[in-house]
Amino acid sequence: MSGEGQSMDGSWRLFxxxxxxxxxxxxxxxxWRRFGGTGQSGGDGRSGAAERSPYLIERRxxxxxxxxxxxxxxxxxxxxxxxxxxxxxxxxxxxxxxxDVLRWPVNSRSTVQDALYRYDAIGRLRExxxxxxxxxxxxxxxxxxxxxxxGTALTAPGRxxxxxVDELDKGDVDLPNDLLTVFEEGEFEVPELARLPEDQHAxxxxxxxxxxxxxxxRGQVRCREFPIVVITSNGERDFxxxxxxxxVRLELPDPDEERLRAIVSAHLxxxxxxxxxxxxxxxxxxxxxxxxxxxxxxxxxxxxxxxxDLDAEGLLDAxxxxxxxxx
Numbered sequence: 001m002s003g004e005g006q007s008m009d010g011s012w013r014l015f016x017x018x019x020x021x022x023x024x025x026x027x028x029x030x031x032w033r034r035f036g037g038t039g040q041s042g043g044d045g046r047s048g049a050a051e052r053s054p055y056l057i058e059r060r061x062x063x064x065x066x067x068x069x070x071x072x073x074x075x076x077x078x079x080x081x082x083x084x085x086x087x088x089x090x091x092x093x094x095x096x097x098x099x100d101v102l103r104w105p106v107n108s109r110s111t112v113q114d115a116l117y118r119y120d121a122i123g124r125l126r127e128x129x130x131x132x133x134x135x136x137x138x139x140x141x142x143x144x145x146x147x148x149x150x151g152t153a154l155t156a157p158g159r160x161x162x163x164x165v166d167e168l169d170k171g172d173v174d175l176p177n178d179l180l181t182v183f184e185e186g187e188f189e190v191p192e193l194a195r196l197p198e199d200q201h202a203x204x205x206x207x208x209x210x211x212x213x214x215x216x217x218r219g220q221v222r223c224r225e226f227p228i229v230v231i232t233s234n235g236e237r238d239f240x241x242x243x244x245x246x247x248v249r250l251e252l253p254d255p256d257e258e259r260l261r262a263i264v265s266a267h268l269x270x271x272x273x274x275x276x277x278x279x280x281x282x283x284x285x286x287x288x289x290x291x292x293x294x295x296x297x298x299x300x301x302x303x304x305x306x307x308x309d310l311d312a313e314g315l316l317d318a319x320x321x322x323x324x325x326x327x
Contacts (some may be wrong), residue, residue, distance in 0.1 A: 012308040030302045031267060032295070054266040055084065055091035056259065061250060065092065068248035074165075074183060074229035076244070079252035081234060081323055082293020086166055088252075089230035093162040098228070102149040102208055103164045106171040112178045115150035115165075116221075117205075119192050145190060146206040147214070153227035154186060155207065155214045160225040169236040176243040183229070183246055187222040194219025255294055257284060263294060264301050272305050279304060283320060291322050 014024050028034075057065075065088070068075040077085045093101045104115050124144040131138040147155065153163040168176065182188055193203050193216055204213045231247065233239075255263060260280060265273055283297045300319045303310060310316045 012303075012306065027306060030298070032298070055087055056262055056266055057084070057088070057091070061252065064248060064250045068250075069228065071248060072226045074231050074247045075250060076231045076233065076239075076247040077250045077252060078233045078235050080254055080293070082295055083252040083254060084294070085232040085252060086164060089162055089164040089228075092228060092230065096162075096228075098159060098162050100209075101162045101164050102153050102227075103166060104149040105166045106168050106175070108170060108172065110171045110175065112150075112175070112182065115148040116182070116188050117145060117147045117151045117190055119190070120144040120146075121192075140203070141192065141196070141200075142203045142205045142213070142216075145192065145203070145216075147208055147221070149208045150182065150227075151188070151221060152208040152214075153229075154182075154188070154221055154223040155216075156223070156225055156227065157214075158225070160227050162228045162230065165229060165231040167234060168231050168239075169233045173237075176239050180243060180246065186226050187220060190216060190219045190221065192219070254287070260284075260294065260297060264298065267298055268301055268305060272301050275304060276301050279310070282316065286320055286322075292320060293323060296320050 014026065065075060069092075077088055079085055089101050089103075093099065104110075121144070124139075124141065127144075128138050149163060150165075153161045190205075193205075196203065196219070201218045203216050203219075205216050206212075207214055257280065260283070261273060261276070264276060264280075279297065279300045283292060283300070286292055296319060300310060300316065303319065308315070310319070
């Protein structure tokens with residue numbers, strides 16, 4: 001792929017900051033930054049080439065994943081940023097042919113309610129008023145209930161879905177305990193639907209996937225197949241013992257030099273290893289636990305293969321910048 005990233009005039013500098021308009025075509029992006037596949041929205045936001053990217057994992061770690069699959073228990077994956085925690089969920093979904101990953105990115109404001117469902121009461125009231133003014137039937141209540149990623153994962157009609165709970169340690173301290181009931185029972189109630197009369201016991205609601213609906217009976221969502229749940233954590237805080245007891249734990253280590261070479265070859269081809277030694281040594285020299293991520297090395301190798309001069313002042317430092325500490 002050498003020269004693939006060069007512009008038409010032979011220079012890798014597409015932007016020069018001189019105010020002159022050139023209209024140069026952008027080079028192809030790295031394989032892991034290509035989007036626009038056939039996957040539907042509402043999943044993990046990555047499809048097509050991104051899902052087919054190779055994922056390398058040691059057999060002992062793959063065995064832990066298999067244990068979680070057999071036990072139907074959530075897999076709690078910990079490790080430094082860039083060790084492949086989130087990508088593991090996509091790898092499992094791809095290899096087992098389970099469709100797009102449903103992703104729940106956790107932040108300090110996240111609640112279990114958000115992950116289960118949302119009811120747009122204001123929207124329903126507005127539409128009811130408009131319908132009366134126009135003398136037309138009101139939209140069904142199901143149009144205003146949308147299941148979240150966890151709720152959608154629990155409604156899989158056949159084979160289980162893969163749910164990625166990303167960076168759980170960023171959530172509220174009580175969030176892991178709030179998840180326990182759902183993980184143990186595999187069901188939850190939508191009170192707004194449970195209160196409906198008997199003649200409305202079956203309601204079609206929206207899911208986290210675009211243009212997909214599912215039927216909820218008497219306000220109860222019950223799973224037939226417990227989803228494959230992959231929970232990631234950067235180890236920023238401890239979780240309650242009751243939560244940890246219900247999870248299978250996997251610690252992903254920082255890859256060594258041999259595995260880094262294998263990762264580069266898998267993503268960018270064996271030919272990319274021909275001129276990678278200095279970059280690899282620079283990466284290993286700068287890396288301390290949690291300081292650099294593997295995708296930073298991939299970025300550097302991709303730029304080198306595309307004709308970018310990484311010896312340019314400050315460029316290598318910008319690509320292999322530290323992930324922790326003050327900027």
